[in-house]
Amino acid sequence: MEKSIFTFIEKCVACKGCEIACAVEHSSDKTLFGALADNPRPRQRVRVEAAGAYSYPARCQHCQEAACIAACPMGAMTRDPDTHAVYVDSHKCVGCWMCVMVCPFGGVSADPVAKKAHKCDRCPERTAVGLDPACVAACPTKAMVFATPEEIAELRRQATAAAAAGIATTPVASSVAAWRTMKGGA
Amino acid sequence: MKPIEIPIVEKSLLAIAKSRDMGTARDRLAAMKPQCGFGELGTCCRTCYMGPCRIDPFGDGPKEGICGLSADAMVARNLLRETVGGTASHVGHARHVLLTVRDALDGKAPYQIKGEAKALTLAKLFGVATEGRAAADVVRDLLNIALQDFGRQDEQPNNWVSKRAPAAEQELWKRLGLMYSNPHNEIEMAMHATSMGNDADPVSMLMRLLKVSLVDGWTGLTLTVDFQDILFGTPEVTVTEAAVGVLEKDSVNIAAHGHNPVLSEKILEWAGKLDAEAVAAGAERINVVGVCCTGNELSMRHGVKLAAHNSQTELILTTGAVDAMVVDIQCIWPQLAQVAKCFDTAFITTDDMVRIPDARHIGFHPEHADESAQEIIRAAIDSFKRRRGKPVDIPQHKTTAVAGLSVESIVDILSKVDAADPLKPVIDNVANGNIHGFAGVVGCSSIKFRDKAMTEEMVKALLKQNVLVVTTGCTAHICGQAGLLTGAATDLYCGDGLKAVLTALGNAAGLGGPLPPVWHMGACVDNSRIVDLLGAVAGRLGVKVGQLPAVGSAPELVQEKAISIGGSFLALGVSCHIAPAPRVLGGPLVTKILTEDLQGITGAIVHVELEAQKAADWMVAHIAEKRAGLGLK
Known part of the structure; x- marks a missing residue:
């Protein structure tokens, strides 16, 4: 199957590097300082949300059976035939927000300037030349990876086997574990 | 276990802010969340322009900076720079007080030496002769001893730590190489050591942190307090009140906020002298209230009422009853100027180092202290005239508080x-x-x-x-x-x-x-x-x-x-x-x-x-x- 973006929540430190990289990728010249000159400013399509001691970069999951595609009365929510990513055809979107309502992941938001549905397109220009999506490439802790579901399942199987065999994974430093315990507390 | 509730004062003030549809720091914190883990962990280094560098705490990403700096060196460097920020603040405060005392002795600044007892106690400690001498001469000798430390390049022990600190601890500090000479040199060296391509040893930087902290303890805190006591007198036990309820609807409320009593003492003095002008403007009186630490200074020496701690500073402005908030140095939120704009509140900055957009700036220099203090009081009275008759919302919470517990x-x-x-x-x-x-x-x-x-x-x-x-x-x-x-x-x-x-x-x-x-x-x-x-x-x-x-x-x-x-x-x-x-x-x-x-x-x-x-x-x-x-x- 095609690659998708997977998130390992325990590695996210809420630096929001993915948010910045996403906005820059969707700017006119795809550089940080160039993006600042765009009007309107480019908007990120991933948002790091707080969840107690953890944080999670929430975005579109590009579902195989996408509720947003089914719900869109205008046929604006489209699946790219090459990448299989779900994207908004903004010429067709009328801003009814049915997609916002039906998405179980909060993956679709409303662009307040364009008044159109706004979401992750999984960086078609990057993936076409073999690059990871911008958010994945920017993640300094590799909390996000761009891989096929088969590859991720294999990783999980291997981890399960290692745990069953009592082979310890590399532990984080105790001070870092203490930070995680306290994060969100203050 | 009983559930812990938000303190009643905050609860009341936040309700007012909400009723006025005003955002507060709590909203700004919520917008900031989740906060960056690299910052929290101390593993973000912006010291040089190969960076910024961030070290992955979990192991798959970068393990050291581009220059090869370790995570431990990075956090030690950042913590040492925080320490320098704190120490520079207190040493700067000390120097400002010293120069005010100098100007007062020279007849250039309108301040009286009120703490002769403190000067005599310190004179004994510093070997300054007191027999048959005028207090001003004793103070000048002490002042010169203190000022000497700021100019020395002889690496001799700093006067204020070597004469004031307990002897046993000094022995330990000597052994550990923590005794210092010129406070400014230590601040300079710590900034130098933590710039790109210098100290990369976390242990060395932590020892320097202790040294810079000693500079804060003795040339920051102790020196400041000693000369504030010489200038304004040593606090005696007094009873006051605390919380926002000390604001008075029908008085000219002046909130003194910041840290340096060189300003707030003059504000209090002139509030007393200009009370008749406030009464003529229709007010009951001028009510100077204390905010943050300059508030503590006034409460300690004069029993001035305590209106708010730092995180309540923007909240007490939402009462609409503060006619002027006059600030000096440290812990002044820029947001205060924006909140003040929504009311008839004059938000007045006074220190040329603390300039805040949309604030009114009345530069306060000790030599013109009387003139500036009068200008500030009159600005508050003008604000009161505009406010008079408009509704205010002062939560009626206040408590008795004993202050003034000096040694x-x-x-x-x-x-x-x-x-x-x-x-x-x-x-x-x-x-x-x-x-x-x-x-x-x-x-x-x-x-x-x-x-x-x-x-x-x-x-x-x-x-x-x-x-x-x-x-x-x-x-x-x-x-x-x-x-x-x-x-x-x-x-x-x-x-x-x-x-x-x-x-x-x-x-x-x-x-x-x-x-x-x-x-x-x-x-x-x-x-x-x-x-x-x-x-x-x-x-x-x-x-x-x-x-x-x-x-x-x-x-x-x-x-x-x-x-x-x-x-x-x-x-x-x-x-x-x-x-x-x-x-x-x-x-x-x-x-x-x-x-x-x-x-x-x-x-x-x-x-x-x-x-x-x-x-x-x-x-x-x-x-x-x-x-x-x-x-x-």
Whole structure:
């Protein structure tokens, strides 16, 4: 199957590097300082949300059976035939927000300037030349990876086997574990 | 366990802000969340332009900076720079006070020397002759000794640390290479050492951190307080009130906010002199109230009422009743100018280093202090004229608060019990266990902890376990607002032993009731008074300060100054509880040194705990260890 973006929540430190990289990728010249000159400013399509001691970069999951595609009365929510990513055809979107309502992941938001549905397109220009999506490439802790579901399942199987065999994974430093315990507390 | 509620003062003020549809720091914090883990862990380095570098705490990403800097070196570097920020603040404050004293002596600034007693005490310590000499000459000699430290390049020991600090600790600091000479040199060297391509050894940087913290402790805090006492007098016990309810609807309310009494003393003086102008404008009077630490300064020396701690500064403006908020240095939120714009509030900056967009700036220089103070008071009266008749919303919360507990005033009280040996009653009761020990609960008020009343709950838990609490800074405001700075609090919150001692001492001193269980010792700069108190007790017992059953705590850390103050306590051998965690957890070695290994170096450690009860329990247990070390049960 095609690659998708997977998130390992325990590695996210809420630096929001993915948010910045996403906005820059969707700017006119795809550089940080160039993006600042765009009007309107480019908007990120991933948002790091707080969840107690953890944080999670929430975005579109590009579902195989996408509720947003089914719900869109205008046929604006489209699946790219090459990448299989779900994207908004903004010429067709009328801003009814049915997609916002039906998405179980909060993956679709409303662009307040364009008044159109706004979401992750999984960086078609990057993936076409073999690059990871911008958010994945920017993640300094590799909390996000761009891989096929088969590859991720294999990783999980291997981890399960290692745990069953009592082979310890590399532990984080105790001070870092203490930070995680306290994060969100203050 | 009963649920902990947001303190009533905050609750009322936040309701007003909400009713006026005004966002507060709580909203800005919510928008900021989740906050960046690299910043929290201390593993973000922006020192050079190969970076910024961030070290992955989990191992798949970068393990060192582009230059090869380790995670531990990175967090030590960042923490040392925080320490420099704190130390520079206090040393700058000290120098400003010194120059004001100089100008006063030269007849160039309209200030009178009110603290002759303090000058005479210090003269003895510094070997300055006093016999048959005018007070001004004694003060000038002391001033020259202090100023000498700022210009020296001879590497001789700094006067203020070598003459003022306890001898046993100085021996330790000499051995560890922590004694310093010129305070500015240490600030310079620490900035130099932490710039790109210099110190990369976390242990070396932590030792420098202790050294820079000592600069804060002695040339920052102690020097400032000594000369503030010389200039304005040493505080005596006084009764005041705390919380927003001290604002008066029909008076010209002037909130003095910041840290430097060189400004606020003049504001208070001229508020008295210009009261008739306020009355002529239709006001009952001019009501100067204290905010943050300059508020503490005024409450300590004049019983001025305490209106707000730091995290309430924007909230009290939403009452619409503050006619002028006049600020000097440190902890001034830029947001205040924006909130003031929504009301008839004059938000006035005075220090040329603290300029805030949309504030009115009235530069305050000691030589023109009288003129500037009058201009500020008249601006407040003008604001009142515009405000008069408009509705205001002042929550009616306020509590009685005892302030003015300098070491001198504490000894005065205790002298009424035992004139020959004033500290004896306290020491006897520590020995017999009625007083378990002492906790210095100091520092900031943080919106991250206010809504669970971290400071109040921790202090109450300490009192219950017979720990006598001394406090300064915004923590003192919090304690005041919670009613902890009163004799009544002794009956309400103290364990039996502490209650019996404070009641007996209060009665013996002729106060007709117990002493408060929490002693308000001043502004954050007045942490040197706590050190002097510990030094006096240790001296009386013939032990080191670090051996005393005493512990420090900054339960709501916000400012860099709290880091350098904490460092100065650690150097003295006094362990410190702190919340939130300092930004070092991305460095396992630095974390271990601060929380464990430092014990073998200065005899103190850092303990991080975010829960009030657990923090108090750790402090009580730590004191128990110290008691055991002294052979006490």
